[in-house]
Amino acid sequence: MMTIDVMRDGVVTFRGRPVTLTGGEVKVGGPAPEFTVLGSDFSPLGLNFAPGAVRILSAVPSLDTEVCDQQTRRFHEEAAALDGVAALAVSVDLPFAQARWCGASGLDRVWTASDHRDLSFGLAYGVVVAQLRLLARAVFVVDPADQLVHVEYVAEIGAHPDYEQALAVARSTLNR
Template sequence: MASVTFKGTNMTLVGNEVKVGDKAPNFTVLANDLSEVTLDDTKGSVRIISVVPSIDTGVCDAQTRRFNEEASKLDNVKVLTISVDLPFAQARWCAASGLDNVVTLSDHRDLSFGEAYGVVMKELRLLARSVFVVDSNDMVTYVEYVSEGTNHPDYDKAIAAAKEAK
């Protein structure tokens, strides 16, 4: 399993570690209107799955904005930002941020995504900061489990992977 810390404290990750070359595991999360969303709902597109501990923090806010800004320049790329924040809090953040095209999804209900991708921090019941690029055929082409939860991911590598994915 990947090894991560949060504010310098070692975290136990729960779930299955995902690696480049794996078929992307399906999951069920909630949209802001409480409807269910699965990976299959975006089939046929390249997906950048941007995972954040909480949308309401500085690094998470910056990560969400950066991936959405970069992806808006790419054809057939969708950015899914996933956290365990309640859908209502995510909707509030989207409204306050002024970003209309951000897709925020909540894994609060049953940690379906977090366990499928091995990013549940057991001690905090939050998702570990991570990035996954999934191609249009549901194959994982890029994985980053950010080693310290308060650090930024490698935006350039993730965007490059999304550009290369088909």
């Protein structure tokens, strides 16, 4: 398990109030950190969940909220339409809850992962909300060489990310 060595105050808000993010900030051009999360069948997943693909890593507080549901649907529907792009939604929801959401979503090719066990993803990408033990809303696009090509920490946890920007970067990364 990673150590909690970086605390970042006021980077994002939750319901208008500043919260503290735990874990270091990642930046475009840097390497995408490795992580280990659990799939809905409790199998371990990491950065290599879709080898050779452009990966959209979508951090959400809980799939059971409206904005998180919409974010997960949007990225998965867009990724399914692009050959060579895969999306992974990561939350601290238990794998049972994620499996239930997947069954109810009506989507295929949906990748969800639970970071509930040791916050490996959240700490590696700097999105653990210390006060809530949830993940802040964020989007990371990783190229096939495991480099970060897009990073967005959404300023208000209840707000939507910039879907168009993340998807434009994913599309342009396919064409490099």
